[in-house]
Every structure is written in C-alpha cells, then in structure tokens.
Amino acid sequence: MRKLIRGVVGYHERVRPLYRRRFARLALGQKPDALLVACSDSRVAPNIFASEEPGDLFVVRNVGNLIPRYAGRGGKPCHAEGAALEFAALALRVKDIIVCGHSSCGAMRALLEGPPVKSAAHLEGWLSHAGPVVRRFEAGSRLDAAIPRVDRLSQFNVLQQIEHIRSYPAIERLVRAGRLRLHAWWFDIAAAEVLHFEPRQGRFVVIDAPEAARLLRRFGP
Numbered sequence: 001m002r003k004l005i006r007g008v009v010g011y012h013e014r015v016r017p018l019y020r021r022r023f024a025r026l027a028l029g030q031k032p033d034a035l036l037v038a039c040s041d042s043r044v045a046p047n048i049f050a051s052e053e054p055g056d057l058f059v060v061r062n063v064g065n066l067i068p069r070y071a072g073r074g075g076k077p078c079h080a081e082g083a084a085l086e087f088a089a090l091a092l093r094v095k096d097i098i099v100c101g102h103s104s105c106g107a108m109r110a111l112l113e114g115p116p117v118k119s120a121a122h123l124e125g126w127l128s129h130a131g132p133v134v135r136r137f138e139a140g141s142r143l144d145a146a147i148p149r150v151d152r153l154s155q156f157n158v159l160q161q162i163e164h165i166r167s168y169p170a171i172e173r174l175v176r177a178g179r180l181r182l183h184a185w186w187f188d189i190a191a192a193e194v195l196h197f198e199p200r201q202g203r204f205v206v207i208d209a210p211e212a213a214r215l216l217r218r219f220g221p
C-alpha cells in the first residue's frame with residue numbers, strides 16, 4: 001500500500017499537470033474507441049503495451065477474461081460482463097472489442113488442475129462458465145502444440161470468448177453489419193509481447209510493426 005500511496009503523490013505532483021485539461025474534457029463524457037476484456041492478473045498491463053490514454057478504453061477485467069454466454073430470452077441476464085458488453089457496444093458504440101488472454105494464467109491452470117484453494121465457491125462458480133471451453137479444448141485444438149498446455153488453453157479460451165460475445169444477438173447484428181470488429185489478443189508475459197490471432201495462419205502472431213501494418217491495411221481507413 002505504501003507504494004500505491006507514494007504513487008498517488010507522484011501522480012499529483014508530476015502527472016496531473018499534464019493530464020488536467022484532458023480530464024476536464026473527459027468529465028463531460030466518454031467516447032472510448034474500444035472495449036477491452038482482459039484477465040485481472042496484475043502482470044497484464046494494457047496501459048503499457050497498448051499505450052492507452054484516459055478515455056481510450058472501456059475495460060472489463062475478471063478472472064480468466066471470461067464473458068458468459070448470452071442468457072437467452074427465458075434466462076435471467078444478471079452478470080456484470082454482459083452488462084458491460086451491452087453498454088459498450090450499444091450505448092457507447094465502440095467500434096472494436098478486444099479479448100486479451102495471457103501466458104501462465106492462473107484461471108486456465110485452475111481449469112486444468114482444479115482450484116488453487118479450497119472453500120472458494122465463488123471462484124469455482126465463476127470458472128464453471130469456462131467448463132464447456134475446457135471440454136472443447138480437450139476434444140482437440142489446432143493451436144500451437146509447441147507452447148505449454150496451459151498457454152494453449154489460454155489462447156483457445158480467447159477464441160471461445162469471442163464466440164461467447166457473438167452469442168449476444170445485438171452484438172452479432174453489429175458484427176454482421178460491419179459496425180463492430182472482434183479481436184483476439186494474447187499477452188506473452190515472459191517475452192513481454194502482444195500477439196493477435198491471425199485467422200489465415202490459424203495461430204497467434206506477434207504484433208510487430210510489419211504485422212500491425214498488415215492489420216491496419218485490412219481494417220481500411
């Protein structure tokens with residue numbers, strides 16, 4: 001906590017003067033470019049690897065970067081993730097949604113090996129949203145066999161969460177109309193690199209300058 005409080009003092013003295021006008025403008029409203037769905041893991045740092053500024057990203061973070069499937073018309077839609085997804089896409093009208101998984105994910109390890117602690121009913125209940133993901137993964141994935149199994153599941157999970165997002169009818173309509181793009185990203189902690197899923201290669205590849213140029217060409221103006 002000492003480090004955090006010293007950080008606030010440092011922010012107040014050095015950073016706040018640089019951002020004051022921007023925050024004054026943002027106080028009038030937000031217009032983020034994208035929704036980022038990432039794991040709660042402290043090592044995943046989008047503010048560093050995506051050079052985001054305040055107001056750029058609407059963010060959902062949870063254990064395992066999961067978005068439970070659409071509850072259906074008869075179901076009771078009551079989870080925070082669905083609410084954030086609908087708010088970002090339908091009210092804020094973000095143009096892009098990124099699901100970002102990462103290497104050495106504790107949630108993915110728990111899915112493969114069981115929860116790290118006993119008497120954690122909420123953790124178990126939450127991870128059960130990814131139960132079908134694990135079963136599909138066990139049935140076979142075509143992702144990079146050279147990386148550790150837990151990382152392969154993490155990459156597979158990102159792609160599955162994209163499918164979960166598409167299970168929301170209003171989101172799927174926007175995607176089909178070309179008004180919303182969905183992206184699968186993955187942060188390799190040890191290499192400190194950001195990868196994205198390249199459908200043509202069927203694998204995650206590093207977003208370096210040439211790959212970024214290819215991506216941006218595909219997106220168009």
Ligand SMILES: [Zn+2]
Pocket residue numbers: 039040041063064065102104105106107108
């Ligand atoms: Zn994680």
